[in-house]
Amino acid sequence: MGNDDERDLVRRGYDALSHHYRSDDADDGQYAPWLADLHRRLPASAAVLDLGCGCGVPVARFLAAAGHRVTGVDISDVQVERARRLVPTGTFLRADATRLDLPPASFDAVVCLYSLIHMPLADQPQLIARIATWLRPGGWLLATVGNTAWTGTEDNWLDGPATMWWSHADASTYRSWLRQAKLTITTEDFVPEGSSGHALFWAQRPQQS
Template sequence: MTDPNADPAADFIESTRSSYDTIAPAYSAEHPDGLGEGPVEAGLLTAFAELVRTAAAGEAQVADIGSGPGYVTARLNALGLRVFGIDLSPHMVALAREAHPQLRFEVGSMTSLDVPAETLGGVIALYSTIHIPDADLPGVFAEFHRVLRPGGYVLLAFQASEGEHIHMTERYGLDIALDYYFRTPAEIATYLTEAGLSLYAQALVEPQGQQKWGRAFALAHKPTGSA
């Protein structure tokens, strides 16, 4: 059930964490590999991996932010990256560790990453920044800029819509309080640029089948010489 007119939760981090803890088993069962039918996502992952390997000479790690059940982390690992996952939900992290015991998953928030500055060759956040309110998104992208090494890359995926906010109170028959903020590619490009990241490429997949929203992708990098 959704309420498009509802105000965001007072503490969006806690409500997002609690909601995903609640739906983690059902979500993971439905999405054992959410990229299985996404050839554009798969292609962009391959391109991202190649760019990161080239820029970092294979040395730097990559963080999968909002890693959920861990399938993106596993895909990047299979592409030869040294990758680990970070997710807000402890229950999601537990399920990811169970599904992919050879990989590292940590509980954490993209609003304040427990990662030293300029240590990552890449940051990827697929359909996870959609839960961040507009007022907090600049801080998130500033965090991405902080943890990236100069020359490092960030890849984002998000539902594309202009100024749409949805408050969801039920999913899989379970009570939740989850906010979704959909933005246009131009808006995301502006946020990235203002955070000191340079846009490298964008893509937009129009709604397919029963999908209501298109899927957008933004690939950016931290310029060399950037602090």
């Protein structure tokens, strides 16, 4: 399967499973403490980029309600259409995050929760390096990534009518990629899920001296 086929599988999967994956009125769930922590770290009216924003719930919805300026990016047309409706003060783009071209030092934070792992593995270190350039000095990256390495698909994901695809490295590899991007890792946690789980990183672009 080529990279474009994999991207298309993810796009079609979330187009089909958008409402199945998260309802319009879903609560913040496990995201709640992460988002509260992010809000505490941000200046007022911060510019935040949500990569893999989905339907805008809960990340963009929470941040917009807290007074921040949110830009969301997702590969799924259905997800982006829902995000524009559910978070009308946000700006949402239908795009492949690995092919984004954004101005340097334009965001106070980048959020990438459960989305990097849907992107081709070869593109992930380069995207992390670009994220580091999009952050302002002192800006934060909040990301969930793989804890153990795995690439594969699951048919009828979430008991829904579509196949989903993932590709991720292990936590130590992501640690290395973040450091290569000149980001300072301040926290690394394990987020359990079923019999496995994900790694959660807080990483900061150093302040200019």
